[in-house]
Amino acid sequence: MTTPTAARVPRADVGLRSERGPVLLAVMLATGLVAIDATILATAVPAVVRDLGGLSQFPWLFSVYVLAQAVSVPVYGKVADLFGRKTVMLVGVGLFVVGSLLCGLAWSMGSLIAFRAVQGLGAGAIQPIGMTIVGDIYSVAERATVQGYIASVWAVSSLVGPTLGGIFSEALTWRWIFLVNLPLGAAAAWMLWRRFSEAPRPAVARPRIDYAGITLLLLGTVALLVGLLEGGVLWAWGSPVSVALFVASALLLAAFVVVERRAPNRSSRCGCSATGWSAGRCSSRSSSA
Numbered sequence: 001m002t003t004p005t006a007a008r009v010p011r012a013d014v015g016l017r018s019e020r021g022p023v024l025l026a027v028m029l030a031t032g033l034v035a036i037d038a039t040i041l042a043t044a045v046p047a048v049v050r051d052l053g054g055l056s057q058f059p060w061l062f063s064v065y066v067l068a069q070a071v072s073v074p075v076y077g078k079v080a081d082l083f084g085r086k087t088v089m090l091v092g093v094g095l096f097v098v099g100s101l102l103c104g105l106a107w108s109m110g111s112l113i114a115f116r117a118v119q120g121l122g123a124g125a126i127q128p129i130g131m132t133i134v135g136d137i138y139s140v141a142e143r144a145t146v147q148g149y150i151a152s153v154w155a156v157s158s159l160v161g162p163t164l165g166g167i168f169s170e171a172l173t174w175r176w177i178f179l180v181n182l183p184l185g186a187a188a189a190w191m192l193w194r195r196f197s198e199a200p201r202p203a204v205a206r207p208r209i210d211y212a213g214i215t216l217l218l219l220g221t222v223a224l225l226v227g228l229l230e231g232g233v234l235w236a237w238g239s240p241v242s243v244a245l246f247v248a249s250a251l252l253l254a255a256f257v258v259v260e261r262r263a264p265n266r267s268s269r270c271g272c273s274a275t276g277w278s279a280g281r282c283s284s285r286s287s288s289a
Helices: 021-037 042-052 060-083 085-104 109-137 140-171 181-195 211-230 240-262
Strands: 196-198 272-274
Touching: 021 085, 021 109, 021 140, 021 181, 042 109, 042 140, 060 085, 060 109, 060 211, 085 109, 085 181, 085 196, 109 140, 181 196, 211 240
Parallel strands: none
Antiparallel strands: 196 272
């Protein structure tokens, strides 16, 4: 008695040299920028502090990046449903590149922290929308192989990031930690712009954006993450500041749930293609935000 086995997908059909390869390479490149930037700054602490000062504020360079990324992901998901993956992905790459340029030109620790937030907002679009694009253009049988390519980016970045940070800060200047993202981000955006296309979206008179829900979600998430990140560091866990942040977060997120239960929800359908290749069936399910 034989048992059916899943058909093995040839690597050439989903690899970087295939018809959809440029789109996959663009997603991998953009994802690599996000992954490397999460660790590359760690080994440059002495150089940055020596140049800008503000040692006590340095942890916020990491916290604000993660914070901006975390709070923006749900918003980008809804916006991508309304306006398309390609548009949101290009906006995310653009924000990341602009944030990198500003970080490379930062004149103080405060400005560097603010510009890291811009980078985080770009990263919040790149990671989830990149995975959505991969899901759009590859079938279920092919995605296991493609996931190996994406996973390798994170594995390599965890090793390359700290090494590059040390090399740039010692041999050149710590500013190259951010400036090196400019040509790489531009290459990823160019490949996406030229090689990835979506089928025309259904005409909608006026896309409805839930501004109240977005605001409540952002404020509630920010309050929660700031309380978790700085509790026991800048203030005690049981201090009035911590209590106020957690209470405010609970109230804001509860209000978000109430608002979303009454908010209208629309679903849309899309078709995606890479270099003329159609994904076949590609559905986009709207999520409230």
